[in-house]
Amino acid sequence: MNKEAIQTDKVFPPRGNYSHAVRAGNLLFIAGQVARDQEGRTVGLADAAAQAEQALRNIGALLEAAGASFDDVVKLNVYLTDMRYREAVGEVRRRFMREPFPASTSVQVVALADPELLVEIEAVATV
Amino acid sequence: MKKETIVSDKIFAAQGPHSNAVRAGNLVFVAGQGARNEKGEIIGQGDITAQTEQVLKNVGALLEAAGASFDNVCMLKVYLTDMRHREAVGKVRRQFFREPFPASTSVQVASLALPEQMIMMEAIAVL
DSSP: OOEEEEOOTTSOOOSSSOBSEEEETTEEEEEEEOSBOTTSOBOSTTOHHHHHHHHHHHHHHHHHHTTOOGGGEEEEEEEESSGGGHHHHHHHHHHHOOSSOOEEEEEEOSBOSSTTOOEEEEEEEEO | OOEEEEOOTTSOOOOSSOOSEEEETTEEEEEEEOSBOTTSOBOSTTOHHHHHHHHHHHHHHHHHHTTOOGGGEEEEEEEESOGGGHHHHHHHHHHHOOSSOOEEEEEEOSOOSSTTOOEEEEEEEEO
């Protein structure tokens, strides 16, 4: 199966040996996205809703670059540094997703890549 | 769709009601691997580099048993007990993966199966 890294100018390049998104056949895997804008700056300090919005914008840009949309997302994993952010993140998610909603799992983790990051969201889509 | 457990002599048998890897069609799901050798002993106590090497050796043995290789890995999830180990882990990953790199998410968790475990990695590969 041909495996292809998906890139877009709208998402800051990966810091490390990974791809933001990989397509293989009709499957699209999107690496955990955080609140970084296209210059690599963290946005929404101490604001989980703003961070979720940026993470979802990044996911949207990667989906678009792969010829997909939020409608194609079948699985979402949400990593929060505090479970109390769940409601605020849920409200943001509702603006990006519509029914049928993806299967989704949310857990609280001890830390994400940087201390200022509060939310990370990864996705699997079928194209 | 036929679902098949993948086993390898190089991997300590799964302890509990799970498979170390499952293949269904052209998809291979590799369960979170810890730094255990084939006898079940934890390798590299207190040494994140040694543990990462063992983890990736285990992932590689399971991929091989499924007829796949690191080139087929589209998604890699990394669970660390300390995010400060991320750089050391990245150096080991570079020895196992080449471009196009898989999509990847790394998070810090409160604990893994055993107290001496510092890292766990799970993978999805597409054949």
